Amino acid sequence: xxxxxxxxxxxxxxxxxxxxxxxxxxxxxxxxxxxxxxxxxxxxxxxxxxxxxxxxxxxxxxxxxxxxxxxxxxxxxxxxxxxxxxxxxxxxxxxxxxxxxxxxxxxxxxxxxxxxxxxxxxxxxxxxxxxxxxxxxxxxxxxxxxxxxxxxxxxxxxxxxxxxxxxxxxxxxxxxxxxxxxxxxxxxxxxxxxxxxxxxxxxxxxxxxxxxxxxxxxxxxxxxxxxxxxxxxxxxxxxxxxxxxxxxxxxxxxxxxxxxxxxxxxxxxxxxxxxxxxxxxxxxxxxxxxxxxxxxxxxxxxxxxxxxxx
Amino acid sequence: xxxxxxxxxxxxxxxxxxxxxxxxxxxxxxxxxxxxxxxxxxxxxxxxxxxxxxxxxxxxxxxxxxxxxxxxxxxxxxxxxxxxxxxxxxxxxxxxxxxxxxxxxxxxxxxxxxxxxxxxxxxxxxxxxxxxxxxxxxxxxxxxxxxxxxxxxxxxxxxxxxxxxxxxxxxxxxxxxxxxxxxxxxxxxxxxxxxxxxxxxxxxxxxxxxxxxxxxxxxxxxxxxxxxxxxxxxxxxxxxxxxxxxxxxxxxxxxxxxxxxxxxxxxxxxxxxxxxxxxxxxxxxxxxxxxxxxxxxxxxxxxxxxxxxx
Numbered sequence: 001x002x003x004x005x006x007x008x009x010x011x012x013x014x015x016x017x018x019x020x021x022x023x024x025x026x027x028x029x030x031x032x033x034x035x036x037x038x039x040x041x042x043x044x045x046x047x048x049x050x051x052x053x054x055x056x057x058x059x060x061x062x063x064x065x066x067x068x069x070x071x072x073x074x075x076x077x078x079x080x081x082x083x084x085x086x087x088x089x090x091x092x093x094x095x096x097x098x099x100x101x102x103x104x105x106x107x108x109x110x111x112x113x114x115x116x117x118x119x120x121x122x123x124x125x126x127x128x129x130x131x132x133x134x135x136x137x138x139x140x141x142x143x144x145x146x147x148x149x150x151x152x153x154x155x156x157x158x159x160x161x162x163x164x165x166x167x168x169x170x171x172x173x174x175x176x177x178x179x180x181x182x183x184x185x186x187x188x189x190x191x192x193x194x195x196x197x198x199x200x201x202x203x204x205x206x207x208x209x210x211x212x213x214x215x216x217x218x219x220x221x222x223x224x225x226x227x228x229x230x231x232x233x234x235x236x237x238x239x240x241x242x243x244x245x246x247x248x249x250x251x252x253x254x255x256x257x258x259x260x261x262x263x264x265x266x267x268x269x270x271x272x273x274x275x276x277x278x279x280x281x282x283x284x285x286x287x288x289x290x291x292x293x294x295x296x297x298x299x300x301x302x303x304x305x306x307x308x309x310x
Numbered sequence: 311x312x313x314x315x316x317x318x319x320x321x322x323x324x325x326x327x328x329x330x331x332x333x334x335x336x337x338x339x340x341x342x343x344x345x346x347x348x349x350x351x352x353x354x355x356x357x358x359x360x361x362x363x364x365x366x367x368x369x370x371x372x373x374x375x376x377x378x379x380x381x382x383x384x385x386x387x388x389x390x391x392x393x394x395x396x397x398x399x400x401x402x403x404x405x406x407x408x409x410x411x412x413x414x415x416x417x418x419x420x421x422x423x424x425x426x427x428x429x430x431x432x433x434x435x436x437x438x439x440x441x442x443x444x445x446x447x448x449x450x451x452x453x454x455x456x457x458x459x460x461x462x463x464x465x466x467x468x469x470x471x472x473x474x475x476x477x478x479x480x481x482x483x484x485x486x487x488x489x490x491x492x493x494x495x496x497x498x499x500x501x502x503x504x505x506x507x508x509x510x511x512x513x514x515x516x517x518x519x520x521x522x523x524x525x526x527x528x529x530x531x532x533x534x535x536x537x538x539x540x541x542x543x544x545x546x547x548x549x550x551x552x553x554x555x556x557x558x559x560x561x562x563x564x565x566x567x568x569x570x571x572x573x574x575x576x577x578x579x580x581x582x583x584x585x586x587x588x589x590x591x592x593x594x595x596x597x598x599x600x601x602x603x604x605x606x607x608x609x610x611x612x613x614x615x616x617x618x619x620x
């Protein structure tokens with residue numbers, strides 16, 4: 001059955017891809033087997049990370065960029081990581097809104113993932129979902145995350161090209177720096193650039209980028225202006241993505257970058273497994289029987305954890 | 311020596327507290343021992359989490375609130391979690407700026423922590439730093455984080471009272487929801503409320519809070535307006551914090567909340583230890599010798615991790 005599913009995913013069948021991602025998302029035992037089967041067919045898609053503060057227009061940029069990529073004949077996968085809790089239903093809502101635009105196109109696959117479970121879990125799942133899209137023959141996989149928290153930044157950084165979207169309202173440059181976005185951007189976009197303050201933000205960004213904060217010293221990090229809602233600047237954005245792609249491919253940087261990400265991925269897999277193995281029923285019971293004593297400060301959590309390991 | 315340090319921390323000596331937090335921050339082996347010694351003297355401080363998007367004025371609110379708390383005679387500890395990478399030096403800068411205001415006051419202790427290392431690491435360290443401040447006799451410990459990423463939200467949620475700061479520019483209500491802030495706030499603050507859009511944000515917030523999204527069904531989540539830079543609304547904020555504190559204390563909710571946080575803390579301690587134990591030199595060497603084959607997709611990371619566990 002899994003062989004069959006893997007085969008269909010490799011053919012790019014939409015429903016199979018959806019099922020594969022669901023396996024990953026539900027942490028089904030079959031997910032691991034499926035990913036093993038698909039792995040040798042991954043590594044072909046180019047990963048684009050899109051991140052920035054809430055309200056910067058990440059979804060609009062993703063949609064506009066998807067249109068441009070489709071016009072060039074590329075197949076696109078999109079994973080939108082939505083830090084929304086179960087009850088707001090943000091992920092589902094997102095899916096529905098986007099469906100209307102690209103849902104009928106067989107070569108665009110969109111999926112929102114919510115941060116339902118634990119943190120580490122999400123990052124792991126998002127990457128695995130990208131692998132499935134990659135194996136399904138997508139040329140570009142876009143991973144869109146809110147980019148202020150470390151976890152979301154981590155996810156965005158697993159991309160080959162990370163695009164940071166800002167808006168004039170994003171606050172002054174110092175705030176941007178504080179949010180940790182400066183260091184992860186391969187390309188900066190000032191969206192809604194028809195608004196007040198976009199000139200100033202551009203100057204501040206360029207100044208800071210010049211100071212030293214680029215990832216690669218032999219490459220200038222571009223700052224692009226867009227008005228995504230009116231498709232302005234999206235072609236330029238596309239050009240800069242391709243330029244960055246070429247830059248990475250030319251001198252072995254892409255392989256190096258991907259190797260680093262692979263190391264992170266292995267670490268996550270290990271941690272996940274360690275945790276699952278550790279919490280045997282016996283240990284869970286111990287925790288349950290001791291938690292009140294720890295609460296009342298008769299036992300320290302540090303001593304208790306030492307004890308669990310003995 | 312550690313006994314001596316612990317004793318000085320319990321007496322509230324500033325330099326000792328600083329050294330204790332440094333031990334925690336550097337993941338020194340002594341940190342665990344120190345925390346064991348201090349643990350029975352923790353649980354007295356009331357934890358206030360302050361979170362919100364970059365530029366919302368979290369630091370200004372923290373400073374203004376600190377002043378009010380000091381006027382009432384309380385001792386204050388502040389941990390500012392700064393998602394800044396090493397080179398921007400944000401944490402250091404933050405310390406310096408704040409020092410000028412409260413540095414001479416012996417009953418205010420301020421420390422910024424940067425997200426230098428890994429995620430989980432930061433959350434663990436921040437909580438441990440709070441424990442040290444708690445043991446040092448602070449009445450209130452304020453933990454300030456940028457609140458859009460899941461990790462920062464997690465940190466903010468470990469507080470007894472979590473305050474979400476928004477500004478009219480924070481974007482519309484839907485964006486706030488998406489950022490996951492709605493669910494974690496015990497008190498909402500609209501800062502810079504003299505600006506355009508604060509009325510609309512207030513209405514939207516209240517509507518959403520009414521829909522159902524409060525943590526406790528028997529309590530209305532307040533929305534307060536402030537202009538922190540001019541100390542407006544800070545007394546009201548203080549009142550609502552005390553009200554929430556009383557509410558939690560009255561019906562055993564505080565104890566329950568703290569127990570949940572304790573469970574999380576134990577989990578983090580376990581994960582930390584598991585990881586350190588797992589990565590023996592032997593396993594590190596195995597990884598090094600196999601990573602190229604995995605990169606070249608001859609071996610899948612999933613099979614490799616299975617192998618590491620055998």
